[in-house]
Amino acid sequence: MPARDLPPGAVRRVGPWTVGNRGGEPFAVSSRCRHQLADLSKGTIDADGCLVCPWHQAKYDVTTGSMVAGPKGLLGYHGPTPGYTQLVRGYASLLKLRVRRAIRRGDDVVVE
Ligand code: FES
Incomplete structure (x- = not known):
């Protein structure tokens, strides 16, 4: 199933994948x-082109799947957690997001 209507900065769910438009590139x-399994298709893309988790704002490089900034909080708490943030970022370096190629086909974006 393709993603339609994917303007710059948009993020959508396509099957098991989170698809987005990062500066014109899908x-x-x-x-x-x-971190805690939030649905990243509900996230946003920041000014650096990173995918930001909707729950505690962990940031991901969408070209590598690496977590580049750890979460700010846990469970229902949203705020500074310096040691915990580094701990999560450390184990996330071993558990990167899977990355697939996304391409435009007309008005659609499909995952290969
Ligand atoms: S669930 Fe994503 S940062 Fe917490």
Whole structure:
């Protein structure tokens, strides 16, 4: 199933994949945050082109699947957690998001 209507900065769910438009270039990554499994298709793309988790704002490089900034909080808490943030980022370096190629076909974006 393709993604339609994917303007710059948009993020959508396509099957098991989170598909987005990063500066005009489509991307596809697996959809579960490595922190507490939030649905990354509900996330946003920041000014650096990173995918930001909707729950605790962990950031991912969508070209590699790496977590580049750890979460800010846990469970229902949203705020600074410096040691915990680094711990999560550390284990996330071993559990990167899966990355797939996403391409445009007309008005659609499909995951290969
Ligand atoms: S679930 Fe994604 S940062 Fe917490």
